[in-house]
Amino acid sequence: MSVTNSTVKAKDVFPWLIMILMSSVTFVGILSELMPSGVLPLMMADLNINEVQTGNLVGYYAIASAIFAIPLISLTMQYNRKMLLMILLGGFAVSNIAAGFMHNYMIIIVLRVIGGICAGVMWPMIAAYGMRLVDEKHHGKAIAVIMAGTTLGISLGMPIMTSIGNSYGWRTEFIGLGVVIILIAIISYFALPSMPGERLTKSSSPFALLKIPAVLIVLLLTLLGVIAHYGVYVYITSLVDEIQLSGGVERALLYFGIGSLISVLLAIKYTDKYLRLLTVAMFALLIISMSLFLFSSESSWIGHFAFFLWGLSFGPLVTLLQAAVSRQVETAKDVATSVQSSVFNLSIMIASSVAGLLLGIYSPMSLVYLAIGLSIPGLIISIISKKALGPQL
Template sequence: MHANQHNAAAPPPGEAPTPPGLSPWLAVASVGIGAFALVTSEFLPVGLLPAMAADLGITKGQAGLMITTPGVVAAFAAVLVTVGSGRLDRRIVLLALTALLVLSNLIVALAPSFGWILAGRALLGVGVGGFWAIGTAVGPRLVSPAHAARAMAMIFAGVSLGTVAGVPAGALIGELVGWRVAFGSASAIAVLVLLGQAFLLPALPPTQAIRLRQLPAILGIRKARLGLIATALLFVGQFAAYTYISPFLAQVADMPATVISALLLAYGVTGFVGNMLGGWAVGKSERGALIATSLVLGLAALAMPLFGANQIAATVLVGIWGLAFGAMPISVQTWMYKAAPDLMEGSSALFVATAQVGLASGALVGGMAVDHLGVGSAMVVGGLFALGCTAVIWTFGRDRVAALKVVAMR
């Protein structure tokens, strides 16, 4: 969810220039590790889902609510935290959001019932939505403008690392010593992040206060509307299927839990490669990158029920799927940036809100399919939504201005 990737804002007038040396980069690193802790926490139930469902005596579809709940809350939090924090120092806002992360994982680790788990996950949603809307805009302000891009890359390395290592590590800890220890470990990491940010982050007065009235202006831009539709379809598709990848591999491919943990790690590694490929592809054509990403993701998910009973085929498909997932955030993010470059903070809040609604809806729709039609149906539902994104961008995504110029030249 690479929000505000291009929002390399210079320090506001009157703010002291960033001092040279190591401390600004340590501050950036503390935000990047915060991003890692958030991504790990948000997707932790994916690797632990079968064990948690069995332990709590709930269906796998109901367990999917652990992904849906923070997604729904984060969708509102992305907009409300951005607007509501107004003139608050961004350092204070970030520390509060990281403290919520500590509390959320602790509640889940100690939860006496599934209701308490969902309450803890709802708190996480506030942290996730707020972080993506505010935290990612902070990176460029911690260093000199010349180093803004490198600061953003460091923060998004935390996101990629959370996807690559966090989910499979959580699954492995859950397998060895139980899912409660996995959430407890995530809470402990968040405590270290909080201490690091408290010591390393400087005061960060806001450069601008976002107003709600900016958001309808973005919705008035055709390319931005298309981008939000594509984001919704792609995130619903991804999380309808990905949320239930562990039970699918256990039931259909008949893989033991340790092999599934290794395969989730492979998924993350190919995702890291996909992230770099996506960055190269959007430089050539954001429309082409978005079409390719959604097409590969959709076809990989659809192929899982057809060939997934074969362990080698399932392994290959998971790797291909990971490539597409890695390229997904940068593809939709770049599309949104090109659609409204002058309204980046408001555009980012809308993008994060749409992505989180898609994530939550996908986990919910996939869970309903799993409980009524079997675990393979989640892959089919996810694949069809992703291909819906391909169809929308292929049909409506041509740049009108470019088309008009060609006509005029004739």
């Protein structure tokens, strides 16, 4: 009895240091995925490829994540969570360091696919891993803290890595990230608690989850929100050039990052109680920020403010959607979040491809119109989805 009570007490105390360490994993995970976006011109020149091919370095990574997430999460459910994370971090490190030494575009694509496969397993697994370490009332907070790494990666990591890439070359950027991932893996090996896997049952299978209406609503919101955001973000350098923003992409990412940091702090505090309100606000802010880009060429401060508002919208994206889908199941949350993660990554691939096609035909402002067009139905669905997102608004 005393052992049970101590376990309950331990879970009731929120393990900040463990969650922050897990957040560092998502930090390097998002950098591994998006780094090519900040150094598109450098990679185009060095590898002698066009803009769409460079965008595919993000797109193929994302589609690998989408394709392999559900089957690999299902296959690895029974394995110890900590040991699985060590393998995934090793995959991230190898794919980035090796890419930094390669000069053949197709080999780099293969390495990006390997990284994408690791990401496809890591994103849903680490969220569920963290939730199992805390009491149910802290599940939203656990996801918010762990996924804050994605926001920090975009807001702080991307500007830093882009600066390193511009100063020392994109290869140094990739190799440097690989070394950081190895350091995080070593710390995680000694600091993270061991956690056994779970058995996969028929009731918790991906196909069973897809029969739940609330899960389908969350997946639709994922599709709309991710394509809207990433369709613009993958080609952020093209947007900055189009509106002739003072300070360039580094200044844009700075304001974007400040907004993201503010919103992720709000998500940590309020996701468990106000999930639907935050989701509605996310889509509303995206519409407002994209609308401001249409007028930003007239004044730099409008452009900078638009990037700030976009960051406010972008910051809690992963947290809100993963928290929403995890609410729909009692067990095997890894599988639930893997389904959402697959749709998330598939949406990034679609965003990269569609945005690349639009960019080849129209100006970068077409991506802004795409984001607005997808955000409006997302906003409406969020407002009316009481069962999927909760009654509080």
